Amino acid sequence: MGDLRSLPVPDGLEGERLDAALARLFGFSRTRAAELIASGDVLVDGSTPAKSDRVRGGAWLDVTIPPPPAAPMPVAEPVPGMTILYEDDDIVVVNKPIGVAAHPSVGWTGPTVIGGLLGAGHRVSTSGAAERQGIVHRLDANTTGAMVVAKSERAYTALKRAFKERTVDKRYHALVQGHMDPLRGTVDAPIDRHPSGDGRWAVVAGGKDSITHYDTIEAFRAASLLDIKLETGRTHQIRVHMSALRHPCVGDLQYGADPTLAARLGVTRQWLHAVSLAFDHPATGEWVSFTTDYPADLAEALDRADDS
Template sequence: MTVGSREAIRLVLQISEREHGERLDKLIASRVTGMSRSFVQQLMKRGAILVNGEPCKPAQRVRYGDRLEVYLPPVEPPTDLEPEFLPIPVIYEDDDIIVFDKPPGIVTHPAPGHEHGTLVNALKAIRPDLQVQPSHRPGIVHRLDKDTSGLLVVAKTEAARLALLEQWQSRSVVKKYTALVHGVVEPDSGTIDAPISRDPVERTKMAVVSWGRPAITHFRVLERFRCATLLDVTIETGRTHQIRVHCAFIGHPVVGDSQYGGHRPFCVPVPRQFLHARYLRFVHPTTGQAIELETPLPYDLRTVLEALRHCEQEQARCPVRD
């Protein structure tokens, strides 16, 4: 299929058993990042979305095993992003992807209140010819919170973006974090299976609510202190603030997290929320080979651990700071 004189980008989606019965336009908008339901409906009117090879309607319900074909319009280069050179290390790059080791304090992409100084602004500066959708966050397939450090993958081509999105949405990507939480976590390992949605009272926060989207977090204890526990965390889903919300839900908020109860008196100084995206494993969108990347705990968080270990070694009570 062509749009004007240029080839459209074809995306194929297979309907899973858990998606059976969902409304078509809503499903596609949720599966493909950057697509609104109104845009999906526009594509349907143009005949650019097919179900099992046939035209479809927005309110149509999908069935298990259905095959969807979505023909996206050609990519237009972003024009409204200001290039900014920022100290964000690149730890891997090829023709299809670029992987950053994002420092804390940097937002992933521009948003109200954060129009500048984002990772996308830095991407525009170092790769000015990048032409990939969506235009306001080109190549972004997942995000990290502003004060969370660690690995973040960006697609350099539209085909790579769509292939990576499919992996993130199918939960085939392995995502591991290091987190320090308040209190002593008793079990050596466990799973938090609790749905997450927008907090009904504080709309800037997320919360565990019965009507939320499924969210699954696995944890394993790495080290225990008298006032905290160091966890290795693996997430199956990627809900907004998932680890922070789930840890607070079980009574062990992330240390230094002011939004979800972790900004409380602690035995050593903490510069920011103690959460680091340390490990990613995914399939390369072009070669099909497994990509496995890991980044060590940054200096500011290592300092916190060293201070805690010093307290333990001295076997002295850590004074609670005001």
């Protein structure tokens, strides 16, 4: 059973296409709005409309929003290439390989960190949604590096708070196109879903506050290696902010990277690695820090950038 929303069309949307008006009223993508119209979940003054119909101010909308599909449960099976950097009774820190999501989600059928830990016999916290138990932060499926998972309930609570209060030191290295000017700086620009509804995120007025600090480690002919500290942890934050500066991560074709440069450096995903993670241990209060080496594909690309 869906969620029925009924309301008049605001006068300010007079003359808009119906799919565009729905997108603005409910925060959908245009694609999602069109799907609801096509499935008969939208009525205008009691009649079934077409997505291209123009709306009239004061017309009555009845929109049934289907419940979101349930996320799949994790499949407990070892994940090749995922190594344990540290483990005790409260936390486990992994070096996440390429092509592994943090937890199951709708539309993702590949391996997950949670499934890999369970498959290797590790216990994780039971706090959080069933499909993402123990997950206190995430890395994109194709972003590699250090990631902590809570094993105890106290660790889950403490780490969730630490990430929310921004007391965790998250460091990334990114190989981006071109040369930064200035060589070091801060990007403070809000992020929300891209208006296209295609799964990307973007700098959007009114989005969630997002702050990225960067410093150039080394400049090559066509690219620069950056040390990046995240103050916030939005989805795709580094990728979005670098793209907004017109210096996308090398290989990040989703966010405007040059495919020719990616091919020359042998990169088939964004050059982005979570190089270190540091925080107050949830049990002892001691400041602990974990670092990771570049995986083979990123190290090879960096060598090629240095030679070119």
